[in-house]
Amino acid sequence: MASVRFENVSKVFGGLVAAHNLNFEINDGEFIVFVGPSGCGKTTTLRMLAGLERPSYGRICIGDRDVTLDSPGRRDISMVFQSYALFPHMTVYKNLAFGPDVRGMGKPEIDSRVRSVAETLHLDKLLDRYPHELSGGQRQRIALGRTMIRQPKIFLLDEPLSNLDAALRVSMRSGIIELQKRLAVTAVYVTHDQVEAMTMGDRIAVFKDGIILQFDTPQNIYQHPANTFVATFMGSPKMNLIPGTLDVRPSGAVAQLADASLFFASDRLIDFGAQPNHEVEVGIRPQDIHWVKDAPSRCTHTLRGSIKAIETTGPETYVTIAAEGAEFGSRFPSFAGIALGQSVELAVDPNDVYLFDRKTGRNLL
Ligand code: ATP
Secondary structure: OOOEEEEEEEEEEOOEEEEEEEEEEEOOOOEEEEEOOOOOOHHHHHHHHHOOOOOOEEEEEEOOEEOOOOOHHHOOEEEEOOOOOOOOOOOHHHHHHHHHHHOOOOHHHHHHHHHHHHHHOOOHHHOOOOHHHOOHHHHHHHHHHHHHHOOOOEEEEEOOOOOOOHHHHHHHHHHHHHHHHHHOOEEEEEEOOHHHHHHHOOEEEEEEOOEEEEEEOHHHHHHOOOEHHHHHHOOOOOOEEEEEEEEEEOOEEEEEOOOOEEEEEHHHOOOOOOOOOEEEEEEEOHHHOEEHHHOOOOOOEEEEEEEEEEEEOOOOEEEEEEEOOEEEEEEEOOOOOOOOOOEEEEEEOHHHEEEEEOOOOEEOO
């Protein structure tokens, strides 16, 4: 069993709390992504799981075993770091074969594993080269290959695609997932890239300031973000937040923005102890904003604004709109014949509107 459990785990460096009271479980065979901005504690948490950092408080279990005090070598974990250490005097083949070789694996088994991993990571044509004859991205793939070839119970990856170009990142993402599923290993993957998190994770832990704000499936994180941080961090272009006040009535609540009033049925709202004129932020994702004339009939919320900026990428047009005392982004499928300064009427489906407490950031729906 290679499930993982963190119980009340914290890590303090001097006066700095790098990880604060983490409690979560990872199931056997799951692909988990730790995502968050720089310095939020992702790597520290990964290193605690690897045994490279000892928790200041709490307990870490792998399967039924408490490994909190175990050395890295006793955990059957393999880790790829942001910086990849390869043996300079060995070919790619030998670099990949090194781990299984020192463990006494037979030559035919080593050969079959090296070739399978090399194929997955597009390294098959580079097996006779030396590290100094390779690009940074190619070296990074070898470091990844060395982790995979060991077939540990758990493999840990810390930003392993950060040196690759955009196209290679995309193909490597699916290669890593495919290999992880084929080997049926548990994987924990650290990234600050929300697209990588959304596309790779069975579940995602969103970190901020040493705390996990939400640990859930990509779909739930996107559709039901716990708070404004998760809502704006996940999803690109990011969600717009428009300030307003909320008036809660028995039949439902009305969010009053600068001009528009948006109604929320009472069965959608959580019980959050609303104050009169409760300060809120209304969240709308750029792709959920439509022109009134093209909007589906379900888009019954309307907003008026004017065009502040237009950026056309070809298949899509990003438009910045000033409305409701705020500026927000929207995304349209193609150039829509609009001009700077033009007044526009926008429509949004009420089901695509989010509502957050302005002070705490909490999702109120
Ligand atoms: P990044 O994406 O930049 O790698 P991260 O989310 O992985 O960031 P961590 O490396 O876990 O963040 O660091 C969390 C906090 O702990 C940071 O403020 C960092 O400076 C601090 N930190 C990490 N390792 C140490 C250490 N050995 N000694 C002191 N502080 C540390």
